[in-house]
Amino acid sequence: MMYQKIMLFILSGFVFTAPAMADEKVILGGDSTAQQYIPVAFSLNVGSLGYGVAMMWDTQQNIGITLGYKNNQLLYDKNISTSLGSFKRQSKQSKSTFVQAEWHPFLEQSSLFVKSSYLAFGMAYLQQDYVLKSATNHLNGDMTSHEISPYLGIGVRPMLGLHWGWLAEVGVNYMSQPSFSFSGTEQRPKLAQKDLWLPSAQVGVVYHF
Numbered sequence: 001m002m003y004q005k006i007m008l009f010i011l012s013g014f015v016f017t018a019p020a021m022a023d024e025k026v027i028l029g030g031d032s033t034a035q036q037y038i039p040v041a042f043s044l045n046v047g048s049l050g051y052g053v054a055m056m057w058d059t060q061q062n063i064g065i066t067l068g069y070k071n072n073q074l075l076y077d078k079n080i081s082t083s084l085g086s087f088k089r090q091s092k093q094s095k096s097t098f099v100q101a102e103w104h105p106f107l108e109q110s111s112l113f114v115k116s117s118y119l120a121f122g123m124a125y126l127q128q129d130y131v132l133k134s135a136t137n138h139l140n141g142d143m144t145s146h147e148i149s150p151y152l153g154i155g156v157r158p159m160l161g162l163h164w165g166w167l168a169e170v171g172v173n174y175m176s177q178p179s180f181s182f183s184g185t186e187q188r189p190k191l192a193q194k195d196l197w198l199p200s201a202q203v204g205v206v207y208h209f
Contacts, residue, residue, distance in 0.1 A: 038209050043167060045070070047202025050094060056102075056206075064102040064118070071095040080132075081192035084139060084182070087132040092142075098124035100151060112158050120153040124173055126198075132180075141182030143191075149173040149198070157206060165206040173198040 039058035045051065045068070054068030071094070078089050100122025109115040130143040153171020160166065175196050180189055 039064075041165075041206050041208040043068075043204040043206045045167070045202045045204030047169075047200060049096060049200045049202070054204075062104040062107050064104070066100050066102060066120075066122075067098075069095070069097050080195045082180075082189040084185075084187060084189040085134055085136055087134045087139075087141075089143065090131045090133065091128070092131050093129040094127070096124045096126045096128075098122055098151065100153070102155075113156060116158040117154070117156045120151070120155060120169065120171060122151045122153075124149050124151050126173065126175065128178075132182075139182050139184060141180055143178050143180055145175055145178035147176060149175050153200075159208065163208050165208065166204065167206055168201075168203045170199070170201045173200065 041056045043054045043056065045054060047070075050070045050072040052068055052070035054066050056064055056066045058064040079086050080089050100120045102118040102120050104116070104118045106114050106117060126145055126147060126149050128145045132139075132141045132143055134140065151171055151173050153169050155167060155169030155171075157167040158165055175198055177190055177196070182189075
């Protein structure tokens with residue numbers, strides 16, 4: 001009984017907040033599914049910024065909102081450039097919470113791959129801590145970046161059946177100058193401009209209600 005009340009509450013909220021399309025019915029009879037009037041999906045993702053979960057809500061026919069969380073950086077060690085030289089960056093802790101809007105501009109196309117593609121615009125709260133090691137000047141230190149970062153990406157999210165699908169997305173975050181702390185020197189280096197851009201890629205499995 002409680003489950004039915006919760007479902008009724010969700011359905012009522014959607015009816016009042018999301019306009020029905022003029023050429024389709026909200027409920028199509030005995031063969032209708034919740035996907036037709038509860039445009040919500042969840043995904044499990046893994047990628048260059050770690051693993052995480054996301055909730056997607058298609059607020060309009062071609063506009064959606066995604067809320068997500070990622071944890072545990074999986075990137076291999078990367079060399080970065082600073083004003084004190086080059087360092088190998090090793091992740092100590094990495095997590096992010098993000099929200100993004102997705103625009104699906106090709107819904108009228110016949111190709112499943114093309115019609116399920118989208119552009120993503122959003123923001124992420126990045127919490128990243130790195131250990132820096134230098135092989136040239138024997139300096140070791142830490143790099144910390146806790147900030148809200150703008151995001152731009154492109155992806156594809158096709159359905160494989162009534163409820164299941166998959167997604168793939170690539171994008172980039174822009175960071176401001178992080179904080180540095182080095183042993184043996186009081187200098188405060190700056191990260192090279194090219195390393196302020198944080199590229200990312202992810203794939204995932206999607207379940208539509």
